[in-house]
């Protein structure tokens with residue numbers, strides 16, 4: 001299997017099997033709300049788009065952020081520790097984030113997309129392996145010019161090792177999340193936007209036994225419980 005690495009800047013060229021990665025925090029949040037009972041998690045690019053979709057869909061709530069800060073009109077921010085305390089049974093979630101959902105929306109050449117974080121890593125690797133692809137494309141959505149994004153590249157490296165049957169020790173990969181630049185924002189347990197409890201959740205390897213394949217309907221991307229694999 002061959003592996004290619006992409007960022008938000010060039011992922012519009014990625015084709016075939018594409019794994020869109022956002023460890024801190026969008027796709028940790030996506031897994032949390034699906035595990036918490038959400039029927040569907042729509043992944044959108046714009047704030048207005050998210051709010052308009054909420055108007056159209058029954059039992060819909062919006063979660064996400066701009067640069068990590070909850071949008072006042074949204075129901076929830078982008079904190080997996082806060083979202084893990086909510087019952088999403090019967091709800092449809094609409095998610096808009098600065099990095100993760102943009103990666104999905106921009107990967108328009110992909111034939112198959114998986115949204116991924118460490119808490120669904122094992123199931124994601126199994127779902128990819130079942131497709132027997134010759135090549136896997138990893139989009140690390142957190143990469144920025146200032147050095148941010150190593151937490152996403154760490155997951156790409158870990159998945160590549162898993163897919164190569166190397167039986168990797170996960171600890172050095174998870175250490176990279178802890179030591180990432182973005183993790184340094186999460187020092188205060190009471191910070192409403194960057195609570196310190198979020199980082200341990202983003203490092204909770206295989207917390208959930210499902211992958212998050214993305215489906216498109218009428219031009220809108222979503223993950224739903226019927227698409228779960230792994």
Ligand SMILES: O=C(O)[C@H](CS(=O)(=O)O)OP(=O)(O)O
Nearest residue numbers: 024025026067068097099100
């Ligand atoms: O809220 C987050 O963790 C980030 C904010 S940003 O990308 O660092 O501005 O968003 P996400 O899309 O979850 O990476």
